[in-house]
Amino acid sequence: GVYRACYAARSKDEEVLSRCQDGGAVTSILMQLMRDDPGLCAVVASVDTGSDWLPRPVVATSVDELLEGAGTKYTPSPTLLGLRSAVREYGRERVAVVGTPCQIRALRKMQTSPFSPLRLAESVELAIGLFCMETFDHGRLIEYLKGAGLDPSKITRFDIKKGRFMAFEGEELVFKVPLKKMADLVRSCCHSCTDFTSEFADISVGSVGSPEGWSTVIVRTERGERALDKAVKAGVLEVKPLGEVKPGLKAVLKLAKGKREKAEGSATA
Incomplete structure (x- = not known):
């Protein structure tokens, strides 16, 4: 642009x-x-x-x-x-x-x-x-996180770096997964x-x-x-x-x- x-x-x-x-x-x-x-x-x-x-x-x-x-x-x-x-x-x-x-x-x-x-x-x-x-579709993302054993209400921050999706509770990294594994969550x-x-x-x-x-x-x-x-x-x-x-x-x-x-x-x- x-x-x-x-x-x-x-x-x-x-x-x-x-x-x-x-x-x-x-x-x-x-x-x-x-x-x-x-x-x-x-x-x-x-x-x-x-x-x-x-x-x-x-x-x-x-x-x-x-x-x-x-x-x-x-x-x-x-x-x-x-x-x-x-x-x-x-x-x-x-x-x-x-x-x-x-x-x-x-x-x-x-x-x-x-x-x-x-x-x-x-x-x-x-x-x-x-x-x-x-x-991501909100509903699908929340269900995905719950399915991974996470409590979304406790997550304080999300981030995406170097092809990885990450979730934090405070400063603690509690979840990390390659973005390609979350392809089904992307809005059409x-x-x-x-x-x-x-x-x-x-x-x-x-x-x-x-x-x-x-x-x-x-x-x-x-x-x-x-x-x-x-x-x-x-x-x-x-x-x-x-x-x-x-x-x-x-x-x-x-x-x-x-x-x-x-x-x-x-x-x-």
């Missing part, structure tokens, strides 16, 4: 680092935007209280609420319902949206459609897209998706390409550039060119190409 610059980024905020996935870039960028503009809110994915990791969109109007949404969820959250809630229920006119590639694509279609509510389309201040290879719509890096976002963020504990940040638009600059200048985020770290942009391109070819192959099969 089109981009202006690529960086490895890491939050300088200890609380963010303690709760985030990888480098905490998304949370730090949004945190600074909200500090600079108290009228801005962010739609992020959180976990429904009392459920087994059921994601739901949250309208974060404070830094504390923002921190609740830190970390990656590997099942889908209805993000655009969160945007509608931010505008219609919270009365916000400036909204930052965090979503997966398919959600960001849907957001852009909504913004360009003559049939979409103008208030929603014009309220989007920033779109942050997440790297995404695929997501993901098989036709060609977008790994959220090509239609203002800023795209993921772990691939950066060292452990850092996030890869792809700046795609002027809006995205301004948002990143604010976080860096405020001292809440440190960045270095992605070309200066390993494995770098080559790793991102490899996965992006692989996902596109796989989806195009399944479409013609």
Whole structure:
């Protein structure tokens, strides 16, 4: 996709680092935007209280609420319902949206459609897209974990690294399995998706390409550039060119190409 610059980024905020996935870039960028503009809110994915990791969109109007949404969820959250809630229920006119590639694509279609509510389309201040290879069906994932002898309510974090799916209770790794063994849990719509890096976002963020504990940040638009600059200048985020770290942009391109070819192959099969 089109981009202006690529960086490895890491939050300088200890609380963010303690709760985030990888480098905490998304949370730090949004945190600074909200500090600079108290009228801005962010739609992020959180976990429904009392459920087994059921994601739901949250309208974060404070830094504390923002921190609740830190970390990656590997099942889908209805993000655009969160945007509608931010505008219609919270009365916000400036909204930052965090979503997966398919959600960001849907957001852009909504913004360009003559049939979409103008208030929603014009309220989007920033779109942050997440790297995404695929997501799991929530019900099937929970049943799979229970079948492996895990109590989903005790799991505090999930992660995917080097082709392995991992579950943690606190800092203890309690489950690890090759992703290929979880293929049956993947949502069917993901098989036709060609977008790994959220090509239609203002800023795209993921772990691939950066060292452990850092996030890869792809700046795609002027809006995205301004948002990143604010976080860096405020001292809440440190960045270095992605070309200066390993494995770098080559790793991102490899996965992006692989996902596109796989989806195009399944479409013609």
